Amino acid sequence: MAEPTQRSDSPTSTGTIVGIASRKAATAVLNAHVAVLKGTPMRRAIGDALMAGGNLGGKERRFIAFATRELSRHLRRLNLSASARGYTTSKLHLLQDQAIIRYALWRRDLCGAGVEKIMTEVQLPGPIRPRGIPDQVIRAELERPVEIDFGATPLDRAANLHSFPTWLAERIAAIAPEGELDQVLEALNREPTLTFRVRPVGTRDALVDELRAKGLEVEACAELPDALRTTDESRAIFDSRWMKEGRLQVMDLGSQLLAAFCRAQPGQTVVDYCAGAGGKTLVLADAVTPTGRVFAWDHSEKRLKEARSRVGELRLRHVSFPSPPRIDLADLVLVDAPCSGTGTLGREPDQKWKLTPKQIDELTVTQLGILRDVSKQLRRGGVIVYGTCSVLRDENEGVVERFVASQPEFKVEELLRVWPHRLEGGGFFGARLIKS
Numbered sequence: 001m002a003e004p005t006q007r008s009d010s011p012t013s014t015g016t017i018v019g020i021a022s023r024k025a026a027t028a029v030l031n032a033h034v035a036v037l038k039g040t041p042m043r044r045a046i047g048d049a050l051m052a053g054g055n056l057g058g059k060e061r062r063f064i065a066f067a068t069r070e071l072s073r074h075l076r077r078l079n080l081s082a083s084a085r086g087y088t089t090s091k092l093h094l095l096q097d098q099a100i101i102r103y104a105l106w107r108r109d110l111c112g113a114g115v116e117k118i119m120t121e122v123q124l125p126g127p128i129r130p131r132g133i134p135d136q137v138i139r140a141e142l143e144r145p146v147e148i149d150f151g152a153t154p155l156d157r158a159a160n161l162h163s164f165p166t167w168l169a170e171r172i173a174a175i176a177p178e179g180e181l182d183q184v185l186e187a188l189n190r191e192p193t194l195t196f197r198v199r200p201v202g203t204r205d206a207l208v209d210e211l212r213a214k215g216l217e218v219e220a221c222a223e224l225p226d227a228l229r230t231t232d233e234s235r236a237i238f239d240s241r242w243m244k245e246g247r248l249q250v251m252d253l254g255s256q257l258l259a260a261f262c263r264a265q266p267g268q269t270v271v272d273y274c275a276g277a278g279g280k281t282l283v284l285a286d287a288v289t290p291t292g293r294v295f296a297w298d299h300s301e302k303r304l305k306e307a308r309s310r311v312g313e314l315r316l317r318h319v320s321f322p323s324p325p326r327i328d329l330a331d332l333v334l335v336d337a338p339c340s341g342t343g344t345l346g347r348e349p350d351q352k353w354k355l356t357p358k359q360i361d362e363l364t365v366t367q368l369g370i371l372r373d374v375s376k377q378l379r380r381g382g383v384i385v386y387g388t389c390s391v392l393r394d395e396n397e398g399v400v401e402r403f404v405a406s407q408p409e410f411k412v413e414e415l416l417r418v419w420p421h422r423l424e425g426g427g428f429f430g431a432r433l434i435k436s
């Protein structure tokens with residue numbers, strides 16, 4: 001099985017950001033967390049809190065997004081710490097009180113902030129209402145040393161320490177490399193690094209020099225020839241002319257590895273079957289060059305609209321959107337399948353608490369259904385690349401095994417496992433399936 005193992009030592013964005021919490025920022029974080037607890041998707045909750053926050057600086061805005069993700073990311077551990085102090089979730093009837101206790105404990109236990117600093121962020125009046133817990137209680141809890149029991153078994157300990165539902169920690173433990181569960185869970189809790197793909201192909205190193213000459217902090221990713229990452233927290237790169245010219249495409253390293261695993265060649269006909277907003281469509285289009293063609297398709301017309309607009313902006317005339325997507329003409333079909341996203345929880349940590357084992361079962365049914373539909377139309381000798389951003393066996397090796405068992409004309413040519421603790425950039429899976 002192919003497995004890229006190079007590990008970058010570049011700093012992630014979590015290191016320095018926690019020092020700049022203000023009272024205004026804390027208010028926005030608490031409001032966003034309460035909205036998440038009420039069921040608002042995290043991105044929207046953060047967006048709403050930033051809007052309501054008024055005149056916020058760039059660092060405050062980044063802190064708000066980061067801290068909101070952190071409160072969901074470490075939910076189980078923060079709840080454990082609160083219960084050890086007698087504040088179980090069932091006792092805290094107001095979501096605002098749950099949020100304020102978690103925020104204060106997060107600042108102390110995971111950011112290392114001092115009690116006085118935390119109190120300036122949360123003490124009355126404000127920052128959120130209604131509120132049942134008085135300042136002196138929060139202060140007393142922050143000053144009180146409490147022993148936390150993380151559990152007796154290694155699995156309980158890992159699930160509590162890294163805040164994963166036990167069922168999910170169990171499934172990750174079942175597939176994680178021997179003795180590396182803690183590292184995998186810790187990596188899935190990391191803030192994602194901002195990574196780009198450079199276009200045209202082969203121009204990355206020259207662009208790294210140009211960006212650095214303009215004061216932008218970037219470095220080449222050793223794992224791929226066209227990938228680079230930012231190494232500071234500034235988002236100035238988004239305003240650069242290279243971004244506007246379409247030379248930089250935001251893309252996880254794992255997604256780029258999966259697209260590279262397709263090994264699309266100049267002149268080939270490739271179908272991007274779950275094209276979504278077209279991230280991998282662009283990579284495939286560059287790989288086949290205008291001597292080849294890409295047919296992009298997705299069952300969501302809304303997502304495909306975005307792909308169409310990106311392809312139009314970059315004037316990629318060899319990409320089209322036929323319906324049906326003409327799999328019969330394809331040399332290669334990429335099935336970047338809908339999945340649990342358990343490999344990219346760093347970006348969407350609230351998913352940990354929304355996913356259920358039943359949903360995983362349903363997803364595997366969809367994944368197998370898509371593979372079977374595609375397989376029927378593919379010519380002999382054609383290749384399917386099946387990919388997910390899940391780390392779970394059920395959605396990865398499990399689906400592939402069930403697929404080849406029911407479609408014996410397909411052989412597994414190669415598997416790819418991208419482990420998030422071995423390579424900065426999320427957990428991904430790929431399988432090359434060849435039809436004989």
Ligand SMILES: C[S@@+](CC[C@H](N)C(=O)[O-])C[C@H]1O[C@@H](n2cnc3c(N)ncnc32)[C@H](O)[C@@H]1O
Nearest residue numbers: 274275276277278279280298299300336337338
């Ligand atoms: C992981 S996302 C694709 C991301 C995309 N390839 C990219 O690189 O930006 C999975 C996509 O599968 C699509 N999808 C879900 N069920 C599908 C189906 N039955 N047939 C085709 N596409 C489907 C979803 O709309 C979603 O856009």
